[in-house]
Amino acid sequence: MTNLSYLFAAYAVVWAGIFFYLLAIARKNARLEREIRELEEQLQRADMKR
Amino acid sequence: MNSAGKRTLFWRLVWLLALAAMMASLYTIFFYAPTERTMGEVQRVFYFHVPTAIVAFIAFFFVFIASILFLLKKALKWDHFARASAEVGLLLTTLVLITGSLWARPVWNTWWTWDPRLTTTLVLWFIYVAYFMLRSAASSDAGPRLAAVLGIVGFLDVPIVFMSIRWWRTIHPVTISSKGILLEPPMLTTLQISMVAFLLLFAIMVRERYKLIDLARRLAFLKQMSLSVTSERFSVPKEDNG
Numbered sequence: 001m002t003n004l005s006y007l008f009a010a011y012a013v014v015w016a017g018i019f020f021y022l023l024a025i026a027r028k029n030a031r032l033e034r035e036i037r038e039l040e041e042q043l044q045r046a047d048m049k050r
Numbered sequence: 051m052n053s054a055g056k057r058t059l060f061w062r063l064v065w066l067l068a069l070a071a072m073m074a075s076l077y078t079i080f081f082y083a084p085t086e087r088t089m090g091e092v093q094r095v096f097y098f099h100v101p102t103a104i105v106a107f108i109a110f111f112f113v114f115i116a117s118i119l120f121l122l123k124k125a126l127k128w129d130h131f132a133r134a135s136a137e138v139g140l141l142l143t144t145l146v147l148i149t150g151s152l153w154a155r156p157v158w159n160t161w162w163t164w165d166p167r168l169t170t171t172l173v174l175w176f177i178y179v180a181y182f183m184l185r186s187a188a189s190s191d192a193g194p195r196l197a198a199v200l201g202i203v204g205f206l207d208v209p210i211v212f213m214s215i216r217w218w219r220t221i222h223p224v225t226i227s228s229k230g231i232l233l234e235p236p237m238l239t240t241l242q243i244s245m246v247a248f249l250l251l252f253a254i255m256v257r258e259r260y261k262l263i264d265l266a267r268r269l270a271f272l273k274q275m276s277l278s279v280t281s282e283r284f285s286v287p288k289e290d291n292g
Contacts, residue, residue: 003092010095010152025258032265039272
């Protein structure tokens with residue numbers, strides 16, 4: 001491996017690390033927001049039926 | 051515009067600034083900063099490695115403060131903030147160790163050495179791995195309190211990591227000494243732009259992680275409410291044994 005290869009690997013690791021971390025969080029956030037919306041709608045419907 | 055709208059706009063601006071800062075950082079790293087005389091091109095790892103390390107230290111400082119506030123005020127938001135900061139700090143410390151190794155291989159001809167700076171950084175990594183293991187292993191009541199104590203005590207390693215190159219003999223390069231910052235002006239400017247980019251990224255990562263923790267808490271609460279509504283409607287009558 002040349003010096004430039006090590007340099008490339010280091011930048012790739014940092015970018016990939018931060019990118020995949022943010023992507024994982026964004027996907028979980030979207031899933032949780034969807035579940036919360038569905039539950040709130042369910043609870044609203046249950047309230048109306050009472 | 052209501053406060054939620056202003057907050058959304060603010061964070062969109064932060065995202066845009068972070069993107070611009072990263073672009074500026076990449077430009078200065080590859081086209082503005084001069085090539086270091088001894089190490090050559092691989093020295094440019096410095097412009098990511100150092101900001102990542104400094105921002106990791108800042109993250110653990112936030113864990114330290116938030117942990118103290120959680121123990122004093124017992125408000126969950128401080129525990130959430132400590133947890134989000136600790137996770138980001140641990141990710142950044144992992145990146146510091148990896149980029150350091152990738153730099154060390156061509157320069158020192160080894161992936162690792164038990165140099166004081168490297169060793170104390172590895173200890174710091176283990177401390178925050180233990181922080182998360184403790185949270186998982188303890189009960190839901192005790193976990194945050196125990197983690198807060200470790201978050202306070204664990205921070206003691208941060209100044210040890212920083213001062214290790216002054217207190218002990220080390221082969222790790224010294225850029226910040228008692229005489230000041232030992233860098234040529236173009237290198238210093240490049241480092242400063244990188245620092246701004248990583249600080250903005252840090253703010254975004256902690257905010258997104260905090261949001262996730264808060265959403266999980268809200269979901270758990272709504273699920274509990276939903277269960278109690280369901281059990282009211284479908285309560286099983288007691289058996290008549292008479």
